[in-house]
Ligand SMILES: [Fe+2]
């Protein structure tokens with residue numbers, strides 16, 4: 001059983017859906033300010049706040065216990081991707097504020113950072129699903145996966161656990177519907 005990595009992959013499905021929304025938003029000449037804020041809030045609180053916390057605070061340290069390095073190799077690459085993502089989100093937030101203050105020239109900068117984030121996260125999720133999580137599955141016992149999954153629930157849980165994250169997933173689905181995705 002790979003409960004913990006399966007739970008992270010389930011989060012990925014929703015994060016990818018959010019990047020689909022972002023990509024669609026960037027095709028529009030003007031932006032809905034509420035939706036811009038909503039996207040950033042969901043990234044900060046769900047993709048980074050809950051999902052990356054599960055990885056950085058629980059899965060990666062567990063893998064380090066099993067012999068992986070925090071200083072080099074695949075976990076370092078993942079940590080660097082998370083950090084790069086935070087930079088794009090900071091830029092997005094900064095330019096959304098300018099856009100909302102009445103500066104339409106800030107919108108292309110918002111869009112540029114949204115597309116950078118989208119590209120980064122899709123590639124990152126591909127690396128985790130195909131490589132890193134499979135490495136984790138090779139070294140973690142079913143009991144360790146279960147224990148990690150239980151700890152995930154304390155961070156904000158999974159849609160299947162019905163805690164915390166389910167609200168964000170619901171909000172992503174509402175956005176996806178507003179932008180005619182799936
Ligand atoms: Fe990650």
Ligand SMILES: [Fe+2]
Pocket residue numbers: 008012051055125128
């Ligand atoms: Fe991830």
